[in-house]
Amino acid sequence: MIVLIGPMGSGKTTVGGLVAERLGAALRDTDHDVEATAGREIAEIFVDEGEAAFRAMERAAVAEALATHDGVLALGGGAVLDPGTRDLLAGHDVVFLRVGLSDAVKRVGLGTSRPLLLGNVRGRIKALLDERTPVYESVATLVVETDGREAAEVADEVVSALAARA
Ligand SMILES: Nc1ncnc2c1ncn2[C@@H]1O[C@H](COP(=O)(O)OP(=O)(O)OP(=O)(O)O)[C@@H](O)[C@H]1O
Ligand SMILES: O=C(O)C1=C[C@@H](O)[C@@H](O)[C@H](O)C1
Numbered sequence: 001m002i003v004l005i006g007p008m009g010s011g012k013t014t015v016g017g018l019v020a021e022r023l024g025a026a027l028r029d030t031d032h033d034v035e036a037t038a039g040r041e042i043a044e045i046f047v048d049e050g051e052a053a054f055r056a057m058e059r060a061a062v063a064e065a066l067a068t069h070d071g072v073l074a075l076g077g078g079a080v081l082d083p084g085t086r087d088l089l090a091g092h093d094v095v096f097l098r099v100g101l102s103d104a105v106k107r108v109g110l111g112t113s114r115p116l117l118l119g120n121v122r123g124r125i126k127a128l129l130d131e132r133t134p135v136y137e138s139v140a141t142l143v144v145e146t147d148g149r150e151a152a153e154v155a156d157e158v159v160s161a162l163a164a165r166a
């Protein structure tokens with residue numbers, strides 16, 4: 001399984017779709033799986049049950065996807081904060097899509113679907129990048145830069161870097 005990790009706006013879902021297409025594989029996205037299982041949107045889950053409950057649902061979605069899917073798996077931006085989720089990723093190709101503050105802010109815009117960014121998008125992204133970058137780096141088996149690059153270019157690098165290592 002090729003697993004994509006990185007902050008909100010790094011392009012996990014978008015690049016994941018393109019990588020899957022290039023490999024003739026399918027993309028699974030744990031944010032989508034959690035919403036489908038819960039029958040509610042992520043923002044609603046955060047409001048009703050809180051982040052810890054969401055992380056547990058996310059861990060279950062990662063476990064299920066790793067057990068049943070073979071292809072590309074995009075994780076939610078905070079999934080690797082959970083130690084149980086990190087353990088599940090051992091032995092898989094884990095690609096960290098790196099993004100800096102400025103490109104991340106441009107990409108996520110002002111939408112309300114990402115509850116952890118509400119209030120001050122730029123400030124919240126900066127805090128999350130500072131806090132989480134070491135975690136992404138420690139979990140990743142490959143790091144790909146996305147700043148200033150089209151999603152298609154990023155996907156090409158993911159595919160060629162993984163092929164070169166195989
Ligand atoms: N390399 C890129 N260059 C420009 N725009 C991009 C790039 N990658 C993704 N985008 C755009 O940025 C937005 C966010 O991308 P995407 O939803 O794939 O991020 P994500 O990492 O899955 O975020 P989340 O953690 O919130 O699920 C989308 O509108 C997408 O089209
Ligand atoms: O970075 C995060 O913690 C999140 C990212 C999104 O993918 C969603 O999983 C949710 O909005 C939380």
Ligand SMILES: [Mg+2]
Binds near residue numbers: 014029031074075076
């Ligand atoms: Mg996504």
